[in-house]
Amino acid sequence: MTETTYALEVVVLPVHDVDRSLEFYRDKVGFPLDVDYAPSADFRVIQLTPPGSSCSVQFGTGLTDAAAGSAPRMHLVVADIEQARDELTARGVDVGEIRHKTPLDTWAGALAPGVDAARRDYASFAEFADPDGNTWVLQERGHPSA
Template sequence: MKFSVEVMTVPVRDVDRALRFYVDQVGFALDVDYSPNESFRVVQLTPPGSSCSIQIGKGITDAPVGSLRGAYLVVTDLETAHRHLLGRGVQVSDIRHKMPIGAWDGGFAPGLDPARGDYASFADFVDPDGNSWVLQERGYRAA
């Protein structure tokens, strides 16, 4: 048996504003924008390189607007992703890493993990509706 997470619903108030944010600023690809009537619209977006998409829309969830918390976007180069998002107008937190290294107890220190270890460096951003995302570095390889 195989289980696969393929779509997450992100509750938003203004579908068009959210669509512009995720496509124009964050860089997700638009897969589907379907609205057969006034009470239903589904917009599916996929982060570059991901096999899991998000859906925003009207009539697709009863979750409170902005209630998604801490969804992870895993990137291979957090420093580059951070710079890219800032350049596109996304307000991204400063980068931080787990501390102490090797015996993490829930604390953080500023900047990238010195060894660029998997799952050790993070940054955050919030969409216009208050849904929060965590950027996490995994698979970094120095060029």
């Protein structure tokens, strides 16, 4: 018997204003729009997929009863965190400063300013939030110099 494969394909974001969220994720963050479907006044689903990702985000009307802004710390993994941060800030996203784990070898939760000097996987981070307060973490993995 083969083991079952599980593929995470969609994360639902609780938002207050669907059109404001669409503008933020499509126009500022740069996620391409896959679907904007509204078969009735009380149901609308918007789906966008981060470039290079197999997992999409959805939000809309009638999708969830979770409080707007209650999705915490979703990770976007990037090969070059400085480039990703620069691109997002150039589009108007308020991205926090880059920080790295310290000390990395015995990390106990402390962070220091800047990128990890060795560009080690999973060691450098920067954060941003959408207009409702759902939070995202940029995390570097696979930097060419590592």
